[in-house]
Amino acid sequence: MKRFARIIGTGSYLPSKIVTNLDLEKTLDTTDEWITARTGIKERRIVTDESTCDLALEASKNALEMAEISPSKIDLIILATTTPDKIFPATATMLQDRLGASCPAFDLQAVCAGFVFALSTAQQYIENGSFKNILVVGSETMSKIVDWNDRSTAILFADGAGAVLISSDNATGIKHSKLYSDGSFLSSLHVNNNGINDLGTIEMLGNEVFKIAVNRLSDLAEETLKDCNMTSDEITWMVPHQANIRIIKAVAKRINLPMSKVIQTLDTHGNTSAASIPLALDVGVRDGRIKKGDMLLFEGIGGGFSWGSVLVEY
Numbered sequence: 679m680k681r682f683a684r685i686i687g688t689g690s691y692l693p694s695k696i697v698t699n700l701d702l703e704k705t706l707d708t709t710d711e712w713i714t715a716r717t718g719i720k721e722r723r724i725v726t727d728e729s730t731c732d733l734a735l736e737a738s739k740n741a742l743e744m745a746e747i748s749p750s751k752i753d754l755i756i757l758a759t760t761t762p763d764k765i766f767p768a769t770a771t772m773l774q775d776r777l778g779a780s781c782p783a784f785d786l787q788a789v790c791a792g793f794v795f796a797l798s799t800a801q802q803y804i805e806n807g808s809f810k811n812i813l814v815v816g817s818e819t820m821s822k823i824v825d826w827n828d829r830s831t832a833i834l835f836a837d838g839a840g841a842v843l844i845s846s847d848n849a850t851g852i853k854h855s856k857l858y859s860d861g862s863f864l865s866s867l868h869v870n871n872n873g874i875n876d877l878g879t880i881e882m883l884g885n886e887v888f889k890i891a892v893n894r895l896s897d898l899a900e901e902t903l904k905d906c907n908m909t910s911d912e913i914t915w916m917v918p919h920q921a922n923i924r925i926i927k928a929v930a931k932r933i934n935l936p937m938s939k940v941i942q943t944l945d946t947h948g949n950t951s952a953a954s955i956p957l958a959l960d961v962g963v964r965d966g967r968i969k970k971g972d973m974l975l976f977e978g979i980g981g982g983f984s985w986g987s988v989l990v991e992y
């Protein structure tokens with residue numbers, strides 16, 4: 679019998695410190711009007727002393743509570759992050775210990791596409807029968823790799839975590855996933871560190887990233903629908919990576935999906951990289967918009983570049 683990877687719990691967590699566009703006006707040559715018009719972001723959350731693992735732990739607890747699964751029942755933890763707390767061990771193993779789980783755990787790095795890469799990986803383990811319950815987390819402290827004097831990137835990135843508990847189901851769940859990478863785009867969006875003793879900061883050719891993101895994500899959305907023999911009318915919600923409202927609108931337009939069917943959290947979350955999709959998903963689930971049986975399209979693209987989609991019957 680075919681096994682499906684079904685989402686049975688979602689959770690999220692945001693640090694309490696809010697940094698508004700007006701706050702950024704005080705330290706950068708920018709304005710609330712410019713940031714809002716060009717990105718859709720009004721405010722973002724930034725850690726004070728919390729780690730990536732701290733954020734992941736709270737989001738995971740919330741997902742486990744919704745799923746009514748105890749940590750001892752988790753078979754695998756996959757943590758998508760660009761901002762691990764240490765070079766080793768993996769932040770996922772620290773999360774495993776703090777949750778009180780006793781399963782294998784590993785980090786996965788695909789920047790803002792990290793959550794779709796992690797979800798697609800979890801899907802394979804469920805479908806081949808290796809594991810029953812998998813915790814998939816996206817957690818980021820992007821503020822640690824932002825150059826706070828660079829107005830072209832400091833306005834975009836933010837901190838937060840989202841988590842989902844995936845469980846084996848014989849009727850419904852993930853229908854399709856597709857992943858891509860093209861490392862020739864390294865100079866478009868990367869961290870400029872020099873070896874492992876230097877953390878570095880994000881460097882981005884914003885305009886170029888913008889165009890590539892719109893083209894790749896639009897092509898991928900069309901390809902995903904074609905692979906599944908579906909039209910966009912059958913999508914209940916698109917839950918995209920939250921990078922820029924103009925990117926999201928352009929992709930939605932290309933596949934004829936009204937913005938009323940898009941979960942948008944950019945205005946208050948900013949770009950939380952691998953955390954943005956599970957954060958937006960949890961918001962949509964908890965405010966009642968996303969319901970059992972809904973068809974969800976997740977899409978994300980991340981630095982350097984990696985991009986992917988997951989289509990799931992919730």
Ligand code: ACO
Nearest residue numbers: 708712716789790829830884885887888921922979980981
């Ligand atoms: N405030 C005011 N002016 C600014 C700011 C700012 N914060 N940042 C740039 N500008 C200026 C530029 O200097 C430029 O001035 P000039 O015309 O005098 O040279 C002007 O605004 C236009 O700059 P552009 O870069 O062309 O502006 P654009 O409309 O492209 O918006 C932005 C910039 C918001 C960065 C956009 O390109 C974008 O969102 N790109 C995609 C970024 C993205 O999604 N990154 C994340 C990818 S996922 C990941 O892996 C991390």
